[in-house]
Amino acid sequence: NAGVTQTPKFQVLKTGQSMTLQCAQDMNHNSMYWYRQDPGMGLRLIYYSASEGTTDKGEVPNGYNVSRLNKREFSLRLESAAPSQTSVYFCASSGGVAPYNEQFFGPGTRLTVL
Amino acid sequence: GDSVTQMEGPVTLSEEAFLTINCTYTATGYPSLFWYVQYPGEGLQLLLKATKADDKGSNKGFEATYRKETTSFHLEKGSVQVSDSAVYFCALVTGGGNKLTFGTGTQLKVEL
Numbered sequence: 357n358a359g360v361t362q363t364p365k366f367q368v369l370k371t372g373q374s375m376t377l378q379c380a381q382d383m384n385h386n387s388m389y390w391y392r393q394d395p396g397m398g399l400r401l402i403y404y405s406a407s408e409g410t411t412d413k414g415e416v417p418n419g420y421n422v423s424r425l426n427k428r429e430f431s432l433r434l435e436s437a438a439p440s441q442t443s444v445y446f447c448a449s450s451g452g453v454a455p456y457n458e459q460f461f462g463p464g465t466r467l468t469v470l
Numbered sequence: 471g472d473s474v475t476q477m478e479g480p481v482t483l484s485e486e487a488f489l490t491i492n493c494t495y496t497a498t499g500y501p502s503l504f505w506y507v508q509y510p511g512e513g514l515q516l517l518l519k520a521t522k523a524d525d526k527g528s529n530k531g532f533e534a535t536y537r538k539e540t541t542s543f544h545l546e547k548g549s550v551q552v553s554d555s556a557v558y559f560c561a562l563v564t565g566g567g568n569k570l571t572f573g574t575g576t577q578l579k580v581e582l
Contacts, residue, residue: 398559398574410493446513450568459570461513
């Protein structure tokens with residue numbers, strides 16, 4: 357049981373390049389999330405998907421797009437990377453019944469945009 | 471909107487010292503409260519949770535009590551170990567939803 361997996365673990369991009377961060381979970385969870393973590397700012401929600409086929413914006417969606425490919429997979433795309441998107445990105449999933457909304461996190465992708 | 475405020479770190483303690491990390495919140499409605507821990511190079515893991523006033527969450531020697539009157543959820547441990555060195559995040563969710571609101575995190579360093 358792998359839980360939440362993310363690829364790649366590290367990535368360096370040049371300004372203007374595009375890339376897709378992949379996330380998959382094997383816990384049959386309905387909800388999935390993408391966060392970014394920056395020093396002194398905690399985790400901020402980029403996008404989330406409450407269920408297969410739906411996606412919604414979080415706190416900081418600008419510059420990102422997402423795809424909920426199926427129940428297991430939720431990808432995050434940067435169409436034209438900017439230095440401000442240098443961050444650590446975490447994917448998470450949850451399937452619990454409120455209020456027991458534990459989220460399970462992946463190991464993260466460390467992205468540097470030059 | 472909802473928000474979580476944590477004490478700033480880093481907090482540096484000697485092994486076997488008592489730990490308190492303060493967390494206060496503002497929320498519309500009646501939140502559930504969580505503490506997550508992030509060990510170096512890893513993702514976040516749920517440490518403990520509480521879903522109603524006066525509940526005490528506990529795990530691995532850590533405890534936190536949901537105090538509605540002071541809107542607080544302070545994390546405590548009686549005797550820390552070097553292996554407790556990590557970043558600790560307080561978080562909440564309201565309205566039965568799934569979106570967590572995180573504090574900025576508090577780094578704990580425990581030295582021998």
